[in-house]
Amino acid sequence: MKEAALKAYKAMVMARAFDTKTSALYKAGKILGGVFLGRGHEAIAACEAVFLRKGHDVYSPFIREQAGRCAWGDSVLESARTYFGSVEGCMHGRDGNVHWGKPLEGTTAPISHLGAMAAVIGGMVLAKRMQGITDAVGVTCYGDGTTSVGAFHEACNMIAVLKLPVIIVVSNNQYAYSTPNTQEFACDLLDRGRGYGLTSHACDGTDFLQTLETMHSAVTAARRGEGPQWVVATTLRMCGHGEHDDASYIPETLKAAYADRDPLAVARRQLIECGWLTEDTDAALNRECTDEVQRSVAQAQKEATPNPATEDWQATSWRPFR
Amino acid sequence: MPVTYIDAIHQAMQELLEEDPRVFLMGEDIAGTFGGAFKATKGLEAQFPGRVINTPISEDAIVGFGIGAALGGMKPILEMQFADFGLLGLNQMGNNAGAHYYRTGVPINLTLRMPCGGTPGGGPFHSQSLEALFAHFPGLHVFTPATVADAYYMLKQAVQIPDPVVFMEHKFLYRWLKADTWHDPQPLPVGKARIARAGEHATVIAFSAMVPEALKAADLLASASGYHIEVVDLRSVKPMDTDTILASVARTGRMLVVSEDFPWGGVASEVVARVAAEGLHLLDAPPLRLTSKDTPIPSHADLWKAHRPHSNDIADAVRYLISL
Numbered sequence: 161m162k163e164a165a166l167k168a169y170k171a172m173v174m175a176r177a178f179d180t181k182t183s184a185l186y187k188a189g190k191i192l193g194g195v196f197l198g199r200g201h202e203a204i205a206a207c208e209a210v211f212l213r214k215g216h217d218v219y220s221p222f223i224r225e226q227a228g229r230c231a232w233g234d235s236v237l238e239s240a241r242t243y244f245g246s247v248e249g250c251m252h253g254r255d256g257n258v259h260w261g262k263p264l265e266g267t268t269a270p271i272s273h274l275g276a277m278a279a280v281i282g283g284m285v286l287a288k289r290m291q292g293i294t295d296a297v298g299v300t301c302y303g304d305g306t307t308s309v310g311a312f313h314e315a316c317n318m319i320a321v322l323k324l325p326v327i328i329v330v331s332n333n334q335y336a337y338s339t340p341n342t343q344e345f346a347c348d349l350l351d352r353g354r355g356y357g358l359t360s361h362a363c364d365g366t367d368f369l370q371t372l373e374t375m376h377s378a379v380t381a382a383r384r385g386e387g388p389q390w391v392v393a394t395t396l397r398m399c400g401h402g403e404h405d406d407a408s409y410i411p412e413t414l415k416a417a418y419a420d421r422d423p424l425a426v427a428r429r430q431l432i433e434c435g436w437l438t439e440d441t442d443a444a445l446n447r448e449c450t451d452e453v454q455r456s457v458a459q460a461q462k463e464a465t466p467n468p469a470t471e472d473w474q475a476t477s478w479r480p481f482r
Numbered sequence: 483m484p485v486t487y488i489d490a491i492h493q494a495m496q497e498l499l500e501e502d503p504r505v506f507l508m509g510e511d512i513a514g515t516f517g518g519a520f521k522a523t524k525g526l527e528a529q530f531p532g533r534v535i536n537t538p539i540s541e542d543a544i545v546g547f548g549i550g551a552a553l554g555g556m557k558p559i560l561e562m563q564f565a566d567f568g569l570l571g572l573n574q575m576g577n578n579a580g581a582h583y584y585r586t587g588v589p590i591n592l593t594l595r596m597p598c599g600g601t602p603g604g605g606p607f608h609s610q611s612l613e614a615l616f617a618h619f620p621g622l623h624v625f626t627p628a629t630v631a632d633a634y635y636m637l638k639q640a641v642q643i644p645d646p647v648v649f650m651e652h653k654f655l656y657r658w659l660k661a662d663t664w665h666d667p668q669p670l671p672v673g674k675a676r677i678a679r680a681g682e683h684a685t686v687i688a689f690s691a692m693v694p695e696a697l698k699a700a701d702l703l704a705s706a707s708g709y710h711i712e713v714v715d716l717r718s719v720k721p722m723d724t725d726t727i728l729a730s731v732a733r734t735g736r737m738l739v740v741s742e743d744f745p746w747g748g749v750a751s752e753v754v755a756r757v758a759a760e761g762l763h764l765l766d767a768p769p770l771r772l773t774s775k776d777t778p779i780p781s782h783a784d785l786w787k788a789h790r791p792h793s794n795d796i797a798d799a800v801r802y803l804i805s806l
Binding site: 272283285310314 | 543721
């Protein structure tokens with residue numbers, strides 16, 4: 161577990177450094193559209209992805225999953241390229257902010273319609289099964305708000321019916337944009353998973369080691385053939401929905417209750433207590449990540465952006481004669 | 483023994499399953515001995531175990547799973563029980579499958595089979611055509627076969643094309659339309675319209691079940707009035723073969739577009755817009771449209787027959803067009 165813990169922690173540090181940078185760039189007017197941070201979600205995202213095998217498993221990260229992308233093995237350079245619309249990036253400026261993925265490497269390029277990718281990850285895992293690959297798993301992650309979406313319900317049910325090795329992670333950060341849990345659902349989210357017939361797990365998403373253990377159990381169970389898994393990880397979104405949003409609707413008392421539960425600080429404390437990290441190695445890791453973020457952002461900003469005059473304005477790969 | 487339009491669809495799927503291990507079928511009630519609401523997949527699960535998959539009633543998830551399976555290297559053929567319910571998969575088709583190639587460079591090789599169009603008693607929610615709604619989204623091809631051979635060849639081509647294809651199969655044609663064989667010695671490439679009947683006095687553009695109606699109208703006009711009507715079968719509404727349309731209009735100087743869909747923003751509107759924009763000088767009379775009425779599709783057979791274009795309506799519209 162030590163190796164996974166340190167890998168996940170590094171992903172969290174990298175993600176935080178990247179988020180801090182993109183937030184500043186957004187506020188300086190250097191990034192158009194939106195910037196969406198994972199502050200408060202780092203432990204959940206990193207731990208859900210750290211047990212996946214790139215090239216074998218599949219992963220559908222979304223809005224607050226920078227730490228998951230790093231734990232999966234994608235560099236922050238790709239994220240920076242998508243934010244800046246670099247033509248070197250995998251979306252070539254055709255889609256932006258967090259909407260990127262490399263489907264042929266096993267990550268989806270999510271659309272904005274919440275819940276839509278749950279069925280897609282189900283299909284990707286179904287394809288693996290039909291190809292005789294039985295130990296590949298899929299992870300797909302959503303917020304509390306997405307559990308209200310019809311498409312999400314359909315996908316969870318179908319994943320359950322087909323008994324596919326998919327781990328559905330629900331990050332309950334207590335707010336869907338400005339909507340609190342009380343206006344979003346009237347049940348325990350764990351019961352939703354049970355209702356689909358999924359093996360259900362709960363964890364405190366701000367508690368790094370607990371989250372790591374929970375995700376390990378869920379991924380291992382799915383990989384062993386024990387069917388789909390449902391994980392509800394609770395945290396607080398420690399930022400706005402996007403950097404355009406000051407989250408003033410979150411009560412100060414709630415923010416105060418989470419003041420010492422920043423997942424990154426908790427993880428650092430726990431890893432030092434375990435003897436797996438020292439102040440010195442942590443400082444070195446932070447320097448390494450800050451430098452990598454700085455280099456990546458600088459590179460992405462220098463790269464060419466798309467040219468409308470030479471853009472290939474074709475929406476299909478097969479091109480009829482006209 | 484004659485074969486029907488639905489026999490051709492069944493045959494195409496059987497051959498696709500035989501020829502390519504990546505092809506599989508997914509939809510509601512399609513597996514087992516039941517074989518689908520219209521029996522298009524009857525017997526296929528027994529022949530191809532594990533490759534004909536029944537799903538819950540979840541159209542959005544069916545399409546979403548199809549997208550994922552295609553990303554995983556498979557070639558899913560998805561069945562909507564009725565095109566009307568395809569609306570519940572429209573977000574996945576338009577925003578996810580349709581947008582995917584442009585966004586990522588990775589095409590989604592899925593085929594969405596949609597039993598469409600009216601039948602007597604079908605009513606408002608089991609009769610719609612809706613090809614224009616799907617064609618509206620960039621990234622989707624929309625096929626509308628009107629012959630037994632096209633039902634066979636175009637379904638096979640749909641699966642061979644790496645992009646998402648909406649395959650609109652008309653329910654009325656399923657068992658009504660017959661031919662000696664589904665084989666065509668020279669099948670047209672997909673994307674090419676077909677001159678279903680050559681003529682000189684006016685062009686009727688049609689697709690799907692309106693093609694046999696238009697041919698009937700042409701027979702009627704030939705015997706009753708001596709008019710020789712050219713009938714163009716679009717075959718696919720997207721891509722739309724504007725060249726063949728314009729060439730026909732250039733020959734006849736008059737055009738009527740017939741569609742079973744609702745009038746507002748439909749395929750007929752698109753044809754008229756293209757001909758007006760690119761071939762106004764070819765026209766001797768205003769381009770006309772004949773579509774279903776702008777109301778929901780009624781259930782009672784008498785109302786339904788009056789709601790959609792019938793061969794007599796087409797003949798009347800052509801007579802009017804020629805009088806202009």
